[in-house]
Amino acid sequence: MEDRASDGLEALEYLKKQMYDAVVLDVNMPRMDGITLLKELRKAGIHARVMMLSTDTTDGAKVTMDALELGALDFIHKPSTAAECRAGSFSKEMLDTLYAVSESRAADTKAFSIQDIQAERKVADIVSHSASKVTGNRIVAIASSTGGPRALQSVIPHLPKNLKTPVVLVQHMPVGFTASLAERLNSLSELSVKEAEDGEEIRAGYVYIARGGTHMEILTRNGKHTIRFKEAPPREGVKPCANYMYESLADSDYDEIVCVVMTGMGADGTEGIRNLKKKKKVHVIAQDADTSTVYGMPKAVASSGLTDQVVPLSGIATEIVLNAGVT
Numbered sequence: 218m219e220d221r222a223s224d225g226l227e228a229l230e231y232l233k234k235q236m237y238d239a240v241v242l243d244v245n246m247p248r249m250d251g252i253t254l255l256k257e258l259r260k261a262g263i264h265a266r267v268m269m270l271s272t273d274t275t276d277g278a279k280v281t282m283d284a285l286e287l288g289a290l291d292f293i294h295k296p297s298t299a300a301e302c303r304a305g306s307f308s309k310e311m312l313d314t315l316y317a318v319s320e321s322r323a324a325d326t327k328a329f330s331i332q333d334i335q336a337e338r339k340v341a342d343i344v345s346h347s348a349s350k351v352t353g354n355r356i357v358a359i360a361s362s363t364g365g366p367r368a369l370q371s372v373i374p375h376l377p378k379n380l381k382t383p384v385v386l387v388q389h390m391p392v393g394f395t396a397s398l399a400e401r402l403n404s405l406s407e408l409s410v411k412e413a414e415d416g417e418e419i420r421a422g423y424v425y426i427a428r429g430g431t432h433m434e435i436l437t438r439n440g441k442h443t444i445r446f447k448e449a450p451p452r453e454g455v456k457p458c459a460n461y462m463y464e465s466l467a468d469s470d471y472d473e474i475v476c477v478v479m480t481g482m483g484a485d486g487t488e489g490i491r492n493l494k495k496k497k498k499v500h501v502i503a504q505d506a507d508t509s510t511v512y513g514m515p516k517a518v519a520s521s522g523l524t525d526q527v528v529p530l531s532g533i534a535t536e537i538v539l540n541a542g543v544t
Contacts, residue, residue, distance in 0.1 A: 225249025239319040243270045255287035268318045270295040278397040285366045294391045317482040351542025353472035360459030362389040362481025364510025375534035378407035381542040384424040387459040392430035415446045427457040434465035453485040463489030467496040476501045480509040484517035
């Protein structure tokens with residue numbers, strides 16, 4: 218069954234009467250925009266699998282973060298011209314994303330609050346005694362995709378400011394969106410969260426998010442670890458690709474890599490971790506099926522026999538602390 222609404226208000230009326238496999242919303246719609254519609258769905262307790270169409274402007278990226286926080290499961294960048302919209306690459310991306318959204322779990326639309334985050338931080342305080350005994354030079358490397366921006370709010374803000382390690386993170390996003398994601402997470406976190414810059418040195422106390430549309434690697438030279446952007450075609454159909462990040466850590470000076478694979482479609486991360494494990498000591502944490510919006514990436518790494526732990530979203534931050542250590 219397919220219905221088409223001419224504006225946001227009409228779409229809301231459809232959603233009050235009918236459950237759909239997936240819903241496509243534009244950020245900008247007549248009579249009721251996408252953000253307002255998502256807020257109305259939350260008020261009415263309506264759970265819908267929503268995919269957003271978004272622009273890559275600075276304001277558009279911030280609004281997209283709002284939409285994901287309000288329950289949208291994923292988004293795609295809307296081309297600026299009709300010709301680009303008709304292009305085969307855009308059609309494929311839209312259909313692939315729409316399929317993933319239709320097969321995913323509808324988001325819990327409960328808003329995150331500072332009180333929620335403070336409660337989670339108390340859990341981290343409980344394990345800090347054990348975490349203080351962790352030795353060695355380590356790094357945390359996270360991969361996520363569909364459902365990731367919202368899921369990351371249950372992980373990054375709950376890591377303590379005295380985490381011993383730096384954190385590098387690949388979230389599948391197009392150009393123009395990762396800066397807004399970093400800004401949103403930074404506003405909620407004790408760690409400093411930033412969009413990675415080419416050539417900057419990696420330090421503990423920071424979370425470095427790969428820039429959208431660019432592969433990120435970790436370059437090791439003279440005992441220092443720095444961010445390097447790699448211009449290469451998409452891998453696993455995505456750019457940035459976490460496999461490059463994991464494989465680059467094989468030549469690092471870190472004693473152990475704590476790899477975390479979270480919600481997302483596809484299998485990004487599995488090949489990279491497999492190759493990394495040939496040269497480095499690795500501890501792999503995968504998100505479980507029940508809490509993954511799309512159980513693709515974590516399923517792939519678990520099915521390959523590479524995981525040390527499979528845990529719900531609520532337990533990921535605690536396991537990172539226990540395996541990364543605190544000062």
